[in-house]
Amino acid sequence: MTPSLWHVVSGAVAARPPLDVAEVEADLLVIGAGFTGLSCALHAATAGLRVVVVEADRIAAGASGRNAGFVVPNFARVDPDAVLARLGPDRGARLVGFAAASADLVFGLIRDHAIACDALQSGWIQPAPTEAAMQAIRARARQWADRGRPVAVLDAGQVAHMTGARGYAGGWIDHSGGVLNPVAYARGLAAAAERAGAVVFEDTPVTSLHAAPGGWIARSGAGSVRAARVVLATNAHIGGLQPAVARSFFPLRVYQIATAPLPAAVRTRLLPGGQCVSDTRRNLFTFRFDANNRLISGGMHILGPGADYRVPRAIHRRLSRLLDLPDLPPLEHAWSGQAAVMPDFLPHLIEPAPGLMAGIACNGRGIAMTTMLGRVLADWAGGVPAADLPVPSGPPAPIPWHGLMRYAPNAHLPLAMLRDALDARGE
């Protein structure tokens, strides 16, 4: 796949050697070195477990190295009251608390482990293009404020002043959110996990996983690991390793672009506070700057022939139009990645068999949530019963007709765009 902006600006680093030894012993085997796996490894090793991490490719090869670097401490599309209505007051409140604390965990880890990743806890802004969307925003902000979160409703003038984008009816900000360079963050988590005693192998795809006396055996080429517990932190890249888990989520391809750096005069008009922005459109519009004043945006599109060429250019045109920047610098980086989206848009623990747990908290909004999920998975590996964890768990729940349904999120886009247009015209 095309390297992301973050892989390019973070530079090459020496690879950890692959696992080529038979029967390495561990308390916990973590499969996948994205934020979920690395945070799990760091927290489990810090708690004293013998941890081995195996990564099929390189650290942050998956969604963790291919996202936009927005740190967002809430669920995509689901508000706290709805979570409580779905899960009940106790489990619901624990899951809402999990999300609420997630961005603070990310920035706390960055501080504690001195991770150099251009992190700014500058806030995350969600503007609303219509008055109807603004009503939902007011309710959303109130629900998070009632739970003590550092949030504020913004009027149209405040959104225009803080973002430089005109035409929004208003919005809200969660001050605990922010931005970072995700590849540098993942590499920093890996180094911190290793300092805590974890061992990380790269270029080590697990090809088979079997229950064995006292736990599990995972094999990769000539190497194998015997571990009491296994965490599958493979997200949308699970392949055929656990087919029932693979059928439990929608794989969603998302594109990102970065322009050439903007001139200083334009840069100061847009996002002077350095926040990140994702609006409430169904066809989400997002933007932020990187540390070198490149504008970053993303989006989905109907896939098909030429998507890798077509979609980045469509995102660049939209960025120019919605930010009223006819002279937007040219597109300099374009990349895409795979997100795993659960049918209810909430984080889940999936337990295919005793001692084997998969964690999915991606839902396209996962830097904060997967870091927090890694900590929860470490608690599970350390012996906390699944029922006492803040994230719902259960056996895999395969989506019916998954072979066809897996294309639904991308195929749904034209309808989403039509409904966005009708909403705007309605006002």
Ligand SMILES: Cc1cc2nc3c(=O)[nH]c(=O)nc-3n(C[C@H](O)[C@H](O)[C@H](O)COP(=O)(O)OP(=O)(O)OC[C@H]3O[C@@H](n4cnc5c(N)ncnc54)[C@H](O)[C@@H]3O)c2cc1C
């Ligand atoms: C384009 C894009 C933009 C996004 N933007 C944002 C954003 O701005 N903010 C935000 O909060 N979230 C965003 N997300 C979501 C976020 O990136 C993910 O939620 C998060 O990175 C998921 O982390 P993870 O560790 O669960 O999975 P991943 O990072 O996908 O890691 C899974 C790893 O498992 C490895 N693996 C798979 N199978 C095996 C195997 N058999 N053996 C060994 N290793 C294996 C893979 O190689 C991979 O490295 C975005 C996602 C995409 C795709």
